[in-house]
Amino acid sequence: MKLSYRALIVPAALCSAWIFYSLFESHSHPLFPSIESVFSLLIRKLVTGAYLTDILWSLRRNISGFALGTASGLIAGIVMGYFTRMDKLLTPTFNFFKQVTLLAWIPLLSMWFGQGETAKIVLISLASFYPMTVNTYAGMRSLDSKRNEVALMCQLSSFKKLRMLIIPESAPYLYTGVHLALIYSWVATIAAEYFFSSAPGVANIITDGRDTLDMPKVISGMILIASIGFVLNSIFTRLEARQLHWVQK
Template structure:
């Protein structure tokens, strides 16, 4: 390597991290400190071991769950329910949100009822759903669909109804038809808000998956893993299940944010 190139490489090696890189590493400080404190407390026997098991025991449980396939069966069942409820709720939410946003008449007729509906706590539907659909997968998918429906409807309707008047005026000047105005002006303008609704639906449906499995206990799922650990007082299994739930939620959030950034670049080029 030549002298200037070697000097540049050495300078890059000692150059401090950029702000974004430092921020990313700083985010690990709290989890690492929490795990270190957890390890120290369990090693020193300062907390009842039945209530706070050691990280080593949780790791052993994780290895057993993975090797035996129990984790994949439970997680697969939960993700299948989540995906089904998310798709159903999102599709219905897009249709209803578009109807409320584009039609003043529909908004006057359906809007008040929907505004009342969305004020009802999601978990308040559990007794009714369990009576109508039982405790199986159908009931859980209905529950998850409700969780995904509301944010998609709200954000789709708001995105459409807040289209800048200047854009609508340009469409009118150019003689756009109603269909051209909707497809080429209104929907592209509302796309960020619509994606926000879909993103919230993805997160809410995953959170609702755990709640549905915990309250509608029939079947298999990662929520049932928590129940099993709690009933048998296996705190290692409970903590492992919580780690899995958090990791899956984090992965969904990261994937959604990556898609959002790609979508923003695409709409910017368009």
């Protein structure tokens, strides 16, 4: 996915307005720091490695919860979408629980798993589980019925049928599920770090800045969160486009 020059107009305009505002020191406000103070702090913390520990901790939580939730969602989606009896048995209950907003799970998770890493990873995995299950289920339900004839004619085993027919045919749905799970898992990572016990993580940068009224630190943390999420999304978008180049859009 190529970045259009038009996509840079709004960020350039916002940065220009911020720079223009920062030039007037008489109008500066402690709650709205200059662009120079924010980016100088951000660059200094990155160069010295002060933010590196927070970034690595957040990415570790994100990857752990994302992997757990995506794998569970893939299995659940296949079971409910491919097997008719399991669909009738499990799908109504799944549709009931998926209406529960993610933040509503936090009090329950804190009582079950405490305030530590386990609760954070479970929350992130829940954020990944639902979109992956929904899209995998849709992919299973969209399968062409003729695949059974092909599998019978080629004498494919159940595993080969899954690997050679079912997975490739439902790949667009699966990639969509993984993509959404990746987005939601990063959002859930920040929420988990914010609502559970304080520990190293990018959300901790914001909470520290809030507690000390250090607005450059708060905004630098927000920029860092957005940048990491943008990079993760861009990487997967390129991977998805490369793997699904055969799909007619």
